[in-house]
Amino acid sequence: MRAGPSQEEIRRHNLGALLRHVHLGGPTSRAELTTRMGLNRSTIMALTADLTAAGLVREELPRETGRAGRPSLVVRPESARVYVLAYDIGVDRLVAARVGLGGVILDRRETTRRRGVFAMENEVERLAAFTGQMLGKTRSDTVCVGAGVAFSGGVRHSDGFVRFSPNLGVFDIPLGEELERRLGLGVPVVVGNDANVGALAEQARGVGVGSRDLIYLHGDVGVGGGIITAGQLLGGHGGYGGEVGHMVVNAGGRPCGCGSHGCLEAEVGERALLEAAGRFGPQIGRDAVRAVVDAADRGDSIAQEALARVGDWLGLGVANLVNIFNPEIVIFGGMLREIYLGAAAQVRSRITTDVLYASRETLRLRTPMLGDDTTLVGAAELAFARVLADPLDALARVGA
């Protein structure tokens, strides 16, 4: 515990706070910022002037308000000028995007990925090629302030080193370092677990806005969890928390890629569903999962039974998490979106049976507002974190 902050520290904190307001809330009038931030008008003016001079925001007259009197200027993020690079590395796809301040996806490239071991140099090369294409189209006065990656695996938070990814078949690879080197843009690359950044994205811009206690479950081949409790992302001692996919829900059940049996991801993952539906074969991935849900909708009893079974295990896993975390919202993302929509009755039934009433009464179950871009948007938010924490310092570091 230290002495109070200096005036300069307070100013830098407030610059970040104001920028965060317009980054997350969109164009906001000075009057509104005054109210929301609890600062006086002259302080807001001075902060806005500093951010404008730095090229991070601009001020505009608002559209017609219909009210008498001089309208308050609107502060707007410089979305077209200040951006980050965002990457989403999943089992089945690689996505790269340029995302402007304010969360605007300015440009986007996506390719499917053949399943199998993540060949780092090769795949980083493909992301770099996408980046080159996108950068070739940017205006010369734009500024890249960072890069973020959503990765399907366990990532050391200090340096973006991937510790494990059973589903991408890799352990201990320096992904952040390699991408930073290959991009050669002089901007830091921050790597996060896909479910973790998905949770941040839905909290910042999705169904979780305003919630301080939410769980985002991300289904890919496996199942990951991003858990926000009391407003903070659960990291744990080394940053490997949230591995809800390896919670054993069916002791002695299906074998899991982690070496154990009956893990949540072994019981509700893509393969469990497809096998139960008698459809495990060359057709895999999201489309194959959707096909089972569609078949169940059309009355196919084998598909219905498969979905009910997987939904029951999913419900049991979610019930456990709700008893443990007492969240306000649980969000089913990635492939789990389809499974949840197809088996909501089973999931809800388990929650009714297994969750203590006090935690159940306020619970909401949702699908992501950001759809399949949840993890990509989360990667962008990772990259924006530094400029929001200390805008002028972050710009200075990238030489802008």
Next chain:
Amino acid sequence: MRAGPSQEEIRRHNLGALLRHVHLGGPTSRAELTTRMGLNRSTIMALTADLTAAGLVREELPRETGRAGRPSLVVRPESARVYVLAYDIGVDRLVAARVGLGGVILDRRETTRRRGVFAMENEVERLAAFTGQMLGKTRSDTVCVGAGVAFSGGVRHSDGFVRFSPNLGVFDIPLGEELERRLGLGVPVVVGNDANVGALAEQARGVGVGSRDLIYLHGDVGVGGGIITAGQLLGGHGGYGGEVGHMVVNAGGRPCGCGSHGCLEAEVGERALLEAAGRFGPQIGRDAVRAVVDAADRGDSIAQEALARVGDWLGLGVANLVNIFNPEIVIFGGMLREIYLGAAAQVRSRITTDVLYASRETLRLRTPMLGDDTTLVGAAELAFARVLADPLDALARVGA
């Protein structure tokens, strides 16, 4: 986000911070406080003078240091003068204590409790009677700054209202209000879940000192969890988080008091162990659990098998929690202390099988340093929180 704090706010914050240092760390020299708090000597002197004037600390010459030069004065909490009342309400016992600043148990009363429904008025009366006995023995210049309760159940954090306690057979009872009224001391009564406050106690004064990510598991008839992540106690949206006892580990397993089946507490609770050992009968409670562990130690194969089975489920539950939270330490308290000590091999084996390596490599398993007083000490820390947050304001509120 608001403007920076005022000078007065900073002073109050620093008074609390200094008091917390000596409350948790014991007598500390001014020089050491200067270093640890990052404040200059004159500020430390002024803060100490204020706390001394308020009767919260006193300064003394240190014992012989053996070093040349004028020794730095030592700041010591006024443990005999400033105290809280702490209560521990478990299934099998009621404890009341007077705990001095610095965490010293000054006086203590304990009685066993017959199992069965918690009859609030009656049991509060017994705690009040203990309190009367203890207060009759205090000096007239002492000050009670608060009261805290550890309760075996789910408690609403805002007002100490007990929402549920399957093992004490009650729902929705105004425990905090009733005890506050019955004590009539004009001090606030704060109520917390026993496992939650146990986690706080072991972090403040036990095996968890210095750890920001720990899990305290408390076994009584049931199993509760107190989870600290990134230094903060997990509460969840309504404060009912941490109910790890109702995590289903054995789907379709033993019936649980909550209405579900195969919950952790149904599989590793006292009854599960005693039944597996063929000893479920009139002899219950901690002694009966110890008797099984002792019998296993002496080579009784039925007791060994019972313990191995319960230990395996306990290990599975802990493995799930470690994958989810990536804690630094897991602490086995209450009745789980005995079970863990008797079945450590099974617990460790499950962790080896089921926990991802990155979370396993830094994990430590421990028993409570505070022994059977963990929850009682936690109740005291709950009560001290207000005086540590704003010492002068807290004293003013109790009229001291």
